[in-house]
Amino acid sequence: MRYRYSSFLFAIFACALGLAASLAGCRNLPPSKPESQWTVEEARGAVVYRQACARCHYPTNTNSLHGPGLQAITKVSAMPSGQPPTDERLTAVILHGRGMMPATSLTDDQLSDLLAYLKTL
Numbered sequence: 001m002r003y004r005y006s007s008f009l010f011a012i013f014a015c016a017l018g019l020a021a022s023l024a025g026c027r028n029l030p031p032s033k034p035e036s037q038w039t040v041e042e043a044r045g046a047v048v049y050r051q052a053c054a055r056c057h058y059p060t061n062t063n064s065l066h067g068p069g070l071q072a073i074t075k076v077s078a079m080p081s082g083q084p085p086t087d088e089r090l091t092a093v094i095l096h097g098r099g100m101m102p103a104t105s106l107t108d109d110q111l112s113d114l115l116a117y118l119k120t121l
Contacts, residue, residue, distance in 0.1 A: 029072040032060055033120035045117025048110045056101070059121055067101055074119045087115055 038046070049059065058069035068080040079085045081098065091111060097103040106114065 029062070030075050032071065038120060039116065041113050041116040042120050043117075044110075045113035045115070045120075048106065048114045049117050052104050052106065052114070070118065071121050073121055090115060090118065 033042070035043075035046075053059075053070075056066040058065050059071065060069075061071050062069040073079060074085050074090070076085060079089065079093075081093075083089050092098075093101065094104050094106065094111065094114065
């Protein structure tokens with residue numbers, strides 16, 4: 001009888017721990033800036049994003065396509081790599097690639113526009 005009670009308590013504890021872990025993974029991310037409020041630079045960045053990034057990254061959620069979704073990428077404390085999302089780190093990943101992500105060749109203006117757009121997400 002004591003064994004069954006201990007097993008029951010362990011199962012309850014394991015379920016509670018799993019629930020707590022799954023809830024900790026859920027986070028409310030800030031919404032993206034509406035397209036109607038974009039600056040000219042942000043709009044140009046959206047074009048760069050569609051040409052260079054959209055085939056691998058969703059812009060308005062965190063679900064994975066071929067790479068992680070980028071919603072609120074500049075507003076979270078850490079990127080999927082664990083690093084803070086500074087302009088310098090984002091630039092390095094974009095221009096030089098990381099892991100499975102290939103390097104992306106952009107002009108300085110395209111990069112600046114893309115970073116502006118990423119901040120709208």
